[in-house]
Amino acid sequence: MEDQAWHQLGEEQLLKVLGSDRDGGLTREKAEERLQTEGPNELAEKRGESPLKLLLNQFKDFMVLVLLGATVISGLLGEMLDALTIVAIILINGLLGFYQEYRAERSLRALKELSAPSAKVLRHGESLQIPARELVAGDIVFLESGDRVPADLRFLQCNELSVDESALTGESVPVVKTAGRLEAQDLPLGDRRNCGYLGTMVTRGTGKGIVTVTGMKTEMGKIADLIQKTEEADTPLQHRLEQLGKILIVVALALTVVVVLAGILHGQPIYEMFLAGVSLAVAAIPEGLPAIVTIALALGVQRMIKRRAIVRKLPSVETLGCASVICSDKTGTLTQNKMTVTQLWLAGRSIEVTGEGYEPVGVLKEGGKGIDARGDAALRRLMQIAALCNNSELTQQEKADDEKKRKPAKGEPAAANASEWTIKGDPTEAALLVAAAKTGLVKSTLQSLYTREKEYPFDAERKRMSVLVSHQGGKLICTKGAPDVLVGQCAYVLWDNQVVPFTATLRQKVLSANESMAKASLRVLGMAYRDVKAHEACERGEQAENGLIFVGLAGMMDPPRKEVKEAIYKCRQAGIKTVMITGDHGTTAEAIAKTLGIMGREGRAVTGTELTAMSDEELDKIAEEVQVYARVSPEHKLRIVQALQRRGHVVAMTGDGVNDAPAVKAADIGIAMGITGTDVTKEASSLVLSDDNFSSIVAAVEEGRGIYENIRKFIRYLLASNVGEIMTMFLAMMAGFPLPLVPIQILWVNLVTDGLPAMALGVDQAESDLMQHKPRSAKENIFARRLGWKIVSRGILIGICTLGAFVIALKAGAGHPQQLVHAQTVAFATLVMAQLIHVFDCRSSRSIFHRRLLENKFLVFAVLSSLLLMLAVLYVEPLQPVFKTVPLDLRDWALILVAAGIPTFAMGIGSVLGSSRRRNGGRKISYGGNSASAKLVRTR
Numbered sequence: 034m035e036d037q038a039w040h041q042l043g044e045e046q047l048l049k050v051l052g053s054d055r056d057g058g059l060t061r062e063k064a065e066e067r068l069q070t071e072g073p074n075e076l077a078e079k080r081g082e083s084p085l086k087l088l089l090n091q092f093k094d095f096m097v098l099v100l101l102g103a104t105v106i107s108g109l110l111g112e113m114l115d116a117l118t119i120v121a122i123i124l125i126n127g128l129l130g131f132y133q134e135y136r137a138e139r140s141l142r143a144l145k146e147l148s149a150p151s152a153k154v155l156r157h158g159e160s161l162q163i164p165a166r167e168l169v170a171g172d173i174v175f176l177e178s179g180d181r182v183p184a185d186l187r188f189l190q191c192n193e194l195s196v197d198e199s200a201l202t203g204e205s206v207p208v209v210k211t212a213g214r215l216e217a218q219d220l221p222l223g224d225r226r227n228c229g230y231l232g233t234m235v236t237r238g239t240g241k242g243i244v245t246v247t248g249m250k251t252e253m254g255k256i257a258d259l260i261q262k263t264e265e266a267d268t269p270l271q272h273r274l275e276q277l278g279k280i281l282i283v284v285a286l287a288l289t290v291v292v293v294l295a296g297i298l299h300g301q302p303i304y305e306m307f308l309a310g311v312s313l314a315v316a317a318i319p320e321g322l323p324a325i326v327t328i329a330l331a332l333g334v335q336r337m338i339k340r341r342a343i344v345r346k347l348p349s350v351e352t353l354g355c356a357s358v359i360c361s362d363k364t365g366t367l368t369q370n371k372m373t374v375t376q377l378w379l380a381g382r383s384i385e386v387t388g389e390g391y392e393p394v395g396v397l398k399e400g401g402k403g404i405d406a407r408g409d410a411a412l413r414r415l416m417q418i419a420a421l422c423n424n425s426e427l428t429q430q431e432k433a434d435d436e437k438k439r440k441p442a443k444g445e446p447a448a449a450n451a452s453e454w455t456i457k458g459d460p461t462e463a464a465l466l467v468a469a470a471k472t473g474l475v476k477s478t479l480q481s482l483y484t485r486e487k488e489y490p491f492d493a494e495r496k497r498m499s500v501l502v503s504h505q506g507g508k509l510i511c512t513k514g515a516p517d518v519l520v521g522q523c524a525y526v527l528w529d530n531q532v533v534p535f536t537a538t539l540r541q542k543v544l545s546a547n548e549s550m551a552k553a554s555l556r557v558l559g560m561a562y563r564d565v566k567a568h569e570a571c572e573r574g575e576q577a578e579n580g581l582i583f584v585g586l587a588g589m590m591d592p593p594r595k596e597v598k599e600a601i602y603k604c605r606q607a608g609i610k611t612v613m614i615t616g617d618h619g620t621t622a623e624a625i626a627k628t629l630g631i632m633g634r635e636g637r638a639v640t641g642t643e644l645t646a647m648s649d650e651e652l653d654k655i656a657e658e659v660q661v662y663a664r665v666s667p668e669h670k671l672r673i674v675q676a677l678q679r680r681g682h683v684v685a686m687t688g689d690g691v692n693d694a695p696a697v698k699a700a701d702i703g704i705a706m707g708i709t710g711t712d713v714t715k716e717a718s719s720l721v722l723s724d725d726n727f728s729s730i731v732a733a734v735e736e737g738r739g740i741y742e743n744i745r746k747f748i749r750y751l752l753a754s755n756v757g758e759i760m761t762m763f764l765a766m767m768a769g770f771p772l773p774l775v776p777i778q779i780l781w782v783n784l785v786t787d788g789l790p791a792m793a794l795g796v797d798q799a800e801s802d803l804m805q806h807k808p809r810s811a812k813e814n815i816f817a818r819r820l821g822w823k824i825v826s827r828g829i830l831i832g833i834c835t836l837g838a839f840v841i842a843l844k845a846g847a848g849h850p851q852q853l854v855h856a857q858t859v860a861f862a863t864l865v866m867a868q869l870i871h872v873f874d875c876r877s878s879r880s881i882f883h884r885r886l887l888e889n890k891f892l893v894f895a896v897l898s899s900l901l902l903m904l905a906v907l908y909v910e911p912l913q914p915v916f917k918t919v920p921l922d923l924r925d926w927a928l929i930l931v932a933a934g935i936p937t938f939a940m941g942i943g944s945v946l947g948s949s950r951r952r953n954g955g956r957k958i959s960y961g962g963n964s965a966s967a968k969l970v971r972t973r
């Protein structure tokens with residue numbers, strides 16, 4: 034079937050060959066059967082690393098290989114027990130690393146699946162939204178502006194449909210599509226105007242097509258190998274840490290060499306020093322760092338999913354924490370997108386519409402008195418346009434069983450019927466359908482009288498939509514759209530049931546009615562129509578939407594989302610400015626911005642027209658002060674992003690329509706709407722909101738900040754531990770002491786402390802003031818805010834204290850046959866304990882006293898298991914010769930706990946004293962970006 038010249042077939046033939054039906058699509062059974070035989074509609078993906086390869090990679094590290102070599106030598110020299118233990122430790126370490134990486138990779142793959150595309154199809158007579166991978170040949174799919182073409186298809190119907198095929202043909206100008214058959218036989222892909230191809234993007238209009246081939250049989254499938262080259266980029270932080278890792282390897286190796294040489298100079302046996310040196314190098318190199326960073330990122334991303342934000346590009350997790358401005362759409366993001374028409378306006382008459390939600394029950398009142406719409410020609414005309422120029426559907430569905438059984442609350446009327454009204458399509462249009470139904474006009478009845486011939490689709494640029502309908506031998510254009518735009522297209526107005534010229538005075542009356550409805554936070558749409566002359570050309574919207582007769586206005590309520598006000602307050606505390614960017618009218622936008630607290634009394638709003646008149650320099654000057662941009666076109670969004678970026682902001686920007694994609698792409702964090710967003714915008718975005726809700730952006734920012742802080746926490750812990758280990762050995766060798774730790778102990782410390790506790794820090798709870806600080810700079814060094822100092826100071830102290838305990842134990846045991854082994858055991862226990870105490874310190878940017886000790890259950894579990902493992906090594910008799918330990922008594926433990934506690938507690942007390950002194954001396958403050966509603970924001 035795949036070798037057909039699809040473009041040459043007529044519609045009947047197409048449907049026959051593909052076994053489909055024009056009005057019903059494929060049957061459910063046929064679709065299922067085809068899915069079984071043809072396979073899913075997806076491009077074969079290159080497989081990731083196999084688990085076995087991932088496991089083997091763990092042992093590829095140069096130092097690990099040296100250690101293995103050294104171990105084999107020591108095994109040959111007769112130290113069999115030593116050798117086996119070291120091999121076992123290396124294996125466990127490798128398994129741990131494997132587990133970390135495997136988990137990281139799996140989480141990343143799960144994320145990819147979440148953002149899989151979907152398609153709108155007609156099956157079994159029903160229009161459905163299904164995952165694009167389930168499409169089969171013969172499926173009839175619907176496309177609209179912003180959709181990604183989900184398979185190769187032949188168009189059956191096109192309404193001003195343009196498709197960007199650059200991904201396939203390299204041609205950057207969108208191709209206008211047509212539905213009829215084409216004669217020519219060997220047409221190149223780019224000229225097959227009646228065909229659509231998988232992976233290309235609809236930039237304009239709407240259309241219907243029948244799937245011809247799917248998956249690897251598509252044109253995209255044929256070149257799939259070429260397009261699979263896109264690499265998963267590391268995040269900037271991962272990249273920087275990789276470089277840091279390289280530096281750390283060099284430093285660790287250099288210090289190890291010094292330790293080994295110093296030991297040999299002071300008379301330590303060469304062989305023993307060599308093994309100790311290699312073990313130290315293995316321990317000191319933070320090989321687990323990249324995997325733990327990935328895990329922290331991936332787990333954080335999963336937490337974000339629970340909070341309804343899906344990360345598409347991992348680097349944006351870091352950028353989220355730096356966001357200083359969030360530019361948000363209004364409709365659906367800040368508001369509920371649950372529209373209800375509450376007011377109509379017709380030639381000076383104001384009509385109230387009662388009723389709530391989508392249930393078409395309500396009455397119309399004029400001057401407080403009910404009116405009968407049946408005898409009101411102008412009102413009927415208004416509602417006719419509203420219902421005909423409309424792609425939404427209103428359906429009545431059975432209520433879920435538990436909803437039916439629910440007892441009505443006090444004061445609530447008992448459920449009159451067991452069904453509820455739901456909508457398909459755009460809520461703005463659905464609200465108009467509901468209002469029309471309240472006047473007795475039902476869309477399906479109207480459609481049987483008025484046949485739709487053509488649609489001039491809505492887009493955010495034109496801010497209007499029209500249809501051409503035929504009725505009793507005549508033709509009619511019905512248009513609805515933003516009133517201020519629509520009046521420009523009208524030459525007449527329906528006033529007191531007469532069509533009269535649209536004079537400046539009448540125009541002004543319409544506009545001031547629009548203004549006063551907008552002041553009441555209503556979203557207002559205007560309706561207009563005209564008769565079409567017999568041979569008039571109405572191919573394009575510009576030709577059709579001219580000389581219209583203005584009929585009236587419909588004002589609809591779209592309540593703000595309840596949780597948004599709180600989220601905006603949170604942003605202000607976090608030094609993040611919120612900006613509303615909307616296609617809606619300025620007055621409506623301002624009214625809602627004020628309700629939500631985006632705009633204060635002296636805030637500033639700018640309209641799209643003003644923006645167009647402004648130069649970039651002028652925009653830069655005012656960008657900081659503006660909280661609302663209204664009646665903007667999508668291309669304005671790009672200018673706003675760029676202006677804010679020039680002012681040094683890290684900008685998060687939402688978008689849904691196809692034309693929003695450039696701005697979403699240019700923003701530091703491009704955010705697409707999961708429900709209303711188009712595929713094009715989703716693909717340009719780094720974050721998708723599964724509930725389209727502004728609060729989810731704030732939740733994602735919060736997680737972004739938390740993840741970054743957690744990464745800092747375990748970097749701090751791992752590096753301070755490593756500095757501690759190196760310092761212990763370094764200082765001992767410099768001072769000419771015997772080895773304070775034997776190689777196996779060093780490896781053991783590394784295994785027990787680097788593994789679970791570090792991972793547990795990666796999922797630590799955020800500090801309570803996480804959202805009360807200004808956003809960090811995107812250029813901030815990971816060691817900023819004194820992290821470097823903390824690592825070095827704690828690390829050195831851990832080294833000194835461990836060595837101190839070793840020396841004291843050594844002196845105290847003078848003359849005892851087990852003197853050295855006992856002192857080494859004390860040093861070993863001190864080092865482990867110091868790290869296990871220090872890990873709690875790492876949870877706080879201030880000190881151990883500033884966090885609840887048992888809050889992080891994973892950490893408590895990790896520390897307890899590390900503690901048990903250490904006690905096992907000390908007290909389980911068969912393990913003692915392996916790890917060269919002796920059991921310790923209470924006096925030893927007193928010494929160990931004091932020495933191990935000093936690094937954390939001494940510094941903690943110092944920090945508490947320091948901060949109380951700072952408090953007395955006054956707090957450093959700065960102001961957030963939002964000048965109109967400036968709030969105190971603490972600097973760190």
Ligand code: ATP
Pocket residue numbers: 361362363364365459461462491492493496497498513514515516556557558614615616617618
């Ligand atoms: P936001 O950008 O905040 O989501 P919005 O939904 O109001 O706001 P657009 O969808 O770009 O922005 O709509 C701009 C204007 O176009 C609206 O204010 C309205 O007047 C008009 N409009 C919206 N939807 C339709 C539609 N389906 N048909 C005709 N006109 C519409």
